[in-house]
Amino acid sequence: MRALLKTLFAVAVIASAPVAAQEGYANTGMSLDGIGKSYMGREIAAVMGFQGAEWLDRADRAKEEGTDKLLPLLGLMPTDVVADIGAGTGYFSFRISPLVPQGKVFAVDIQKEMLEIIDARKTKSHITNVVTVQSSIADPLLPANSVDLMLLVDVYHEFSLPREMGQAMVRALKPGGRIALVEYRAEDTDVPIKTVHKMTEAQARKEMAAVGLTWVSTDSKSLPRQHLMIFRKAP
Numbered sequence: 001m002r003a004l005l006k007t008l009f010a011v012a013v014i015a016s017a018p019v020a021a022q023e024g025y026a027n028t029g030m031s032l033d034g035i036g037k038s039y040m041g042r043e044i045a046a047v048m049g050f051q052g053a054e055w056l057d058r059a060d061r062a063k064e065e066g067t068d069k070l071l072p073l074l075g076l077m078p079t080d081v082v083a084d085i086g087a088g089t090g091y092f093s094f095r096i097s098p099l100v101p102q103g104k105v106f107a108v109d110i111q112k113e114m115l116e117i118i119d120a121r122k123t124k125s126h127i128t129n130v131v132t133v134q135s136s137i138a139d140p141l142l143p144a145n146s147v148d149l150m151l152l153v154d155v156y157h158e159f160s161l162p163r164e165m166g167q168a169m170v171r172a173l174k175p176g177g178r179i180a181l182v183e184y185r186a187e188d189t190d191v192p193i194k195t196v197h198k199m200t201e202a203q204a205r206k207e208m209a210a211v212g213l214t215w216v217s218t219d220s221k222s223l224p225r226q227h228l229m230i231f232r233k234a235p
């Protein structure tokens with residue numbers, strides 16, 4: 001169902017890509033949920049469009065994905081600057097906000113319609129430490145060396161330029177800063193998600209290493225369907 005919804009709401013955000021793609025990319029046949037391109041042997045998924053925004057806040061999400069278990073695993077400090085990359089409707093941004101009262105949350109997305117939803121929620125709830133940022137497909141457009149932790153939930157596999165995004169995310173991390181990558185487990189056939197929307201741990205580690213990040217840990221047990229993989233920028 002989830003994969004079907006993502007297919008229905010997929011958007012073509014790659015059309016105006018001004019970036020010269022680097023190594024690792026190959027053209028593939030266009031599949032239902034893919035964009036006709038692979039990176040390091042993995043087919044890239046189409047971006048979920050804002051038309052599917054309500055689905056991100058569905059009532060049974062916490063039960064399906066164990067979302068309440070995720071944030072305590074991140075070891076956040078009250079002063080941390082966190083970037084929720086591919087924030088969507090801000091599902092995680094607003095849950096992180098009270099955990100970093102002296103810090104802030106950059107809610108980053110390429111779709112202005114998603115950011116408008118977040119801004120409306122900010123206004124309604126009077127939350128001031130969530131800052132929306134409209135990114136490009138190749139760069140989160142955050143200040144260099146500014147972020148303690150980047151959280152990417154169910155988004156990395158949608159990046160149309162993952163190498164360029166990866167390099168730009170590393171630039172925006174503080175030295176020693178971390179990336180928390182949450183992706184549906186491709187190794188687990190019981191996870192009811194189409195292949196293009198999943199990642200193996202091995203593939204994720206290969207792609208993060210390609211942009212200079214060091215693997216720290218993988219937790220494949222705490223969440224019902226996803227890996228939580230932590231990577232670090234050199235101190």
Ligand SMILES: C[S@@+](CC[C@H](N)C(=O)[O-])C[C@H]1O[C@@H](n2cnc3c(N)ncnc32)[C@H](O)[C@@H]1O
Binds near residue numbers: 111154
């Ligand atoms: C499946 S949604 C997940 C949203 C959110 N992380 C959550 O779990 O509720 C993926 C989001 O990533 C965004 N996205 C895709 N590619 C992106 C990129 N290169 N930079 C920033 N956001 C991106 C999409 O616009 C979409 O809002």
